Amino acid sequence: MAADDVFHHVGELTGLTAYDAAGEKIGSVEQAYLDNETGRAEWVTVKTGMFGMKESFVPLAGARRDENGLQIPHAKELVKDAPRMDADEHLDVAQEQELYDHYGLTRPSGRSGSPGMSPAAGTPAKEGMAGREGMGNGGRGRADATGTTGGTDTSKAATAPATGRGEEDMVRSEERLRVGTEEHESGRARLRKIVVTENVTTTVPITHEEVRVVREPIKPGDRTIGRAPMGNAETEVILHAEEAVVRKEAVPVERVHLETEKVTEQKEVSADVRKEQVEYDAPGQDDRGRGGRRGPSH
Template identity: 40%
Template sequence: MITREQIPAVLDHPVYDDHGNKIGDANHVYFDDTTGQPEWVSIRTGLFGTKESFVPIHDATVAGDHLEVPYAKDQVKEAPNVDVDAGGHLSENEEHRLYEHYGIDWDAAWQQTGGTPAAAERTGEDTRTRADDAMTRPDDAMTRSEERMHVGVERRATGRARLRKYVVTEEVQQTVPVRHEEVVVEREPITEENRDAALSGPDITEAEHEVTLHEERPVTRTETVPVERVRLGTEERVEEESVGGEIRKERIETEVSGEAGEIDETGETGERRR
């Protein structure tokens, strides 16, 4: 069990689960109002530590510079949401939901503590700076806190691109010269040069003579040749974007002789009319 003397060594230090996975950093320690023993620790989780998850501390151990709890990281991060700013106390309903989430017997634990919810007696810097004398004198100081905005970037998928090859058919026209043969009747008169050839046959007879005609016709063939290579790549472009958000700040007022002043972040007090 964690003792009060170990609280300064726990706050703002890493918290690990039972498998050695870091859950986050311890932010608050809640004590039981009756027994005065540490009962819960809130852990900053989520993006930039913007979420706090509660986990029982009575079975936790301090190992070196970190705290180890006997619960899995996912179980802690999925714990019921509890408002840590609600007066520094856990309500009966909040503790009931937390006990059920971690499988702890609510009735037995409630009777053991006398029916009192846990309270955050000390948090953050107050514990570290006043750990020695917090048990001997009442704390008459008031802590003023404010939220700070941390801006980061996250990488997410915005779309997908792919290459797909498909086949299309195009009509191609090309002109090519073709040749063909036609019948031409040639007549020549009888001359001294061809008289012997003309009289070499019978005088009167029937005869036939034929020739074969030829023509050219266009034919096509195709061949596949590579023409280019295409691939997908990515390139990064940097753009400036403005990010806005709301942060809360606490203000402290003091009343002196009926006049009120407001203490700002620098600690200076100014008059203000009521």
Template identity: 35%
Template sequence: MRLTEQQVRSLYGQDVQDRSGATIGRVGQVWADAAGEPTWVSVRTGSGTHDESMAPLHAARLQPGRVRLPYDRATVRGAPAVESDTEQPLGVDQLTLLYRHYQLPGQGAVRQPEQPPRGSTGAPETVRVEERARFGTVREPVGTARLRTRVVTENVDGTVPVAHDEVTVVHEPVTNAGDVPADLGEEQRDLVLHAERPVAVKERVPVERVRLARHEVVEERPVHAQVRREVVDPDVPDVARRDR
């Protein structure tokens, strides 16, 4: 991959994405080969350590503000790492591990530029770097809403009409001689009596449907970050200083 000087300068601090488009981290440093062509970048993954994972640039796609690698996140994060802001060039052992990790053919010597590529005028110059804070949001679970059904018992009172049989003795004169029994004797006649008693019959009936509805509420919240920037202090002898 042949890059212009401006493209190389723009690599520093750009987002690094895996092959699915997920952000892995940001470009920390750039390494060039013996011919001065950028070949490796280190990725600041924000994992809380001072190490930066190495990734090759040979098949990377440069897009506005980001570098997209043809590897997944786990491969890049698990790659051999270097210490942040190191000024040591990559050694043979490091290169061997990197080529083996990314399964790359061949191996060439590389050198690490101490600063982003300089101009060709021969005059000393440096590139001042500063951090920029970009605020966004991260979606994460904060809790679980549940519908629990439990059974409670309550007393229900009511009244119902009940009926029962009562007996009244009725005496009626006999006017027909034919109703006279043939002989005197003992006899028993039964009358079954009935009475109602109150009972409660329970039945299950659906009364309402209950569900959970999720609504997204957007609100503004303050967010703070600390960013670092480089300050260039020129050290020029008075005899050569010219105020502007």
């Protein structure tokens, strides 16, 4: 789809998935904002945050539509850090300029500087409430899905047939929690080995030779021994002994590795949500009569 189609067919923008310049998913497009002077879609709000509870403003300048969604020429972190604005409110020129400054953009020239921007009717936050006072919007000027601007539309109420339920209905809205999960890095486990020294004691048998004197008397008539001369003499015997010898060798003893497993636990998530209540006033004779009532209804 061409760039002009992205700007003018704002009804097709809502619900698209927005991706940043690197192709990373940012969130879903919730609302389109039109310039009150030109009637052209200049901004959209995209749901961001861990549970999609925040709407961040994103400029449509440089954006393009493809089969995957809406491609935004800005980084996801830049979008998430955009200035916080009430996503249902009319934005004045100062707020609009603050957004342009955040994205490093220049506000288009040739404008009077007074209108600002308003959310387009027909987007999810305005569904069923165009021309009526909604939660937090104060009935300010809006643009229809074709890009035209104007004030509150009361023509339907003026031409609608009488139903016996009053001149027009009031729509009550309330917020609902949408809780999801997203995976993020929670830590790193490392497996390493180090060399430590310990003293090992073992027992090994060793032998050695000792000497002792053995005396044998010579029997009479033993002819194997001749006459021995008288005098000094000496002889020697070589003794042998074993010693313990230590050698070391490295041998594999076990294989060690890390593995992960997913553990599911139940976690309570709470957040404040808003809802509208309807109060009604009915005429009556006095507070004690049946005709006078006032109180909340929902």
